Amino acid sequence: MVRFIDVAHMRDWVSTVGVAEIIRGMAGYVEDDFRRWDQFEKAPRVASHSQVGVIELMPTCDGRNYAFKYVNGHPGNPSRGLQTVTAFGVLADVDSGYPVMWSEMTILTALRTATISAVAARVLARPESTTMALIGTGSQAEFQSIAFRELLGITSLRIWDTDPGALDKFERNAAGLGFDIYRANSASDAAHGADIITTCTADKALATVLTDDMVAPGVHVNAIGGDCPGKTELDAAILHRASIFIEFEEQTRIEGDIQQLDPAHPVTELHLVLNGEAPGRTSASEITVWDAVGFAIEDFSALRYVNDATKGTRFCTDVDLVADPSDPKDLFALVNAGANSLVGVR
């Protein structure tokens, strides 16, 4: 049997344990895995693009565990009541090749994206940061806010979205979370005075969500939404003023905001900073950019964490996913109606 965490169980787990505690726990797993970067098989995700979106597989392996995530990105989905991003994933055992755990990952991806953003910001933002601008208050916004409070101590939010309904939704959800919230009247207004600017928009286009004038010296830009070929959020001028940090160069050159730059433009992979092999922020006036696209190792960490955290609890069930004939060479016996009674088959 394979452990299975469906949506209802994931909701139950996250609601019961809490987003804050899960993000703190997951951050440890992500940092551990990024610190042993060289042990992983790394490749750009396998993407299937259509006119309306993309479907991707994101596999990775550390020699002991194997994991992959299936994830789509369809910016037009919300207009018909569907999620922009849905995901599920599997953790498997390299030694046997058998799947170990299958999990919904729509909710889990929201948690891991917020977690890696905050893990990066912890070494890239100014340590005294307290105020974050949130440009785009869709599905990611509450998770980002909680992650930045837990890992960096962010207490003030300046929010903006072109959709007033998304701002209403965020204010409603954040009401009980204890933030000081300012509802801005433009992206520029939101960015004003912020220590950290998070951009998280879903348009599948070369958009300029953040213009150069909105980014003051010393700001850390947490750029989440530009994560696909042809999908960017930042004015290229910001990138030219900034130190740029990324997950995995081979993938981010194609998908990140740096697709706007010359392929030789210097960037730093985050694992080098976490390992002390490269500097993070070097001065209070430096502009830092975390050009996130989402990388397979983060999903690996998230699956590993949820597997460890839910094992033996009420938050997972089992599914019958692997055929298990008593003689491993006798698969046919499982389906040979003549020779086998079906009594006892669940």
Next chain:
Amino acid sequence: MVRFIDVAHMRDWVSTVGVAEIIRGMAGYVEDDFRRWDQFEKAPRVASHSQVGVIELMPTCDGRNYAFKYVNGHPGNPSRGLQTVTAFGVLADVDSGYPVMWSEMTILTALRTATISAVAARVLARPESTTMALIGTGSQAEFQSIAFRELLGITSLRIWDTDPGALDKFERNAAGLGFDIYRANSASDAAHGADIITTCTADKALATVLTDDMVAPGVHVNAIGGDCPGKTELDAAILHRASIFIEFEEQTRIEGDIQQLDPAHPVTELHLVLNGEAPGRTSASEITVWDAVGFAIEDFSALRYVNDATKGTRFCTDVDLVADPSDPKDLFALVNAGANSLVGVR
């Protein structure tokens, strides 16, 4: 909700409908999909190799449906009571990016591998073929036998395996299937006089299961087991005497028995033969080789078939795999314990 076919439901479906009828139905889907080859996204599978085996993802897409399979290959597994090959897969909707059906594919892969072998043999073997040698009587053997009876009229089997237990198992399972079966005392003895020779062994090595002297003029070789870098079954001399047919050149050059040949050695992709764009067998004395490695489009066809065939029947269930907030931008509401009662969450 996503349709789900677990092992028990797959067993129930195959046992009830029958391997023969499923292979006939699936053959139509495979041929349809191979005939519209140009509509598919095609890439070699994404393989993660370890010392003991391989884990692979096999995605493909025709612009309307997307499918992928997870499959492992661990030759040492049977010695500890595990399957060499286990698999599962997902069919998804390109337009929304949402998964539609999740299925076990250990049993389904056995059915599709047998189906594509017989689809290929129907245009490559001599039409009057009645006798098949089966070298390797593991998990695939019964499925291959039934497929070749259904699609080609094979009635006599000459069987051989280095493991006597595997031969016993095959004879036991085939007892009710109506074949005339000869239990050979060597691979050479099995091959003697056969119209078709099927090799289906699992060793992850450059093995020579079939030597040149065993292959008489006019024989069709259905080479199933050589499907990995460093894993072959045929004496290269056989390949030099034969016309070679494959699934997808880019993948088979790396994984098939033709990895033993010069990369420029001529081979023919099967879809060309099925479409009438290339000849299949051209004379009664020609030796033909189907160098099968397993390609994503076959799994796509199998998933499409099982989805159509089981929809609305007792042979599938539903799983709660896609988070579905009433406001698609409000994922947080699903996990915000403060704002949401958990009553009703399963």
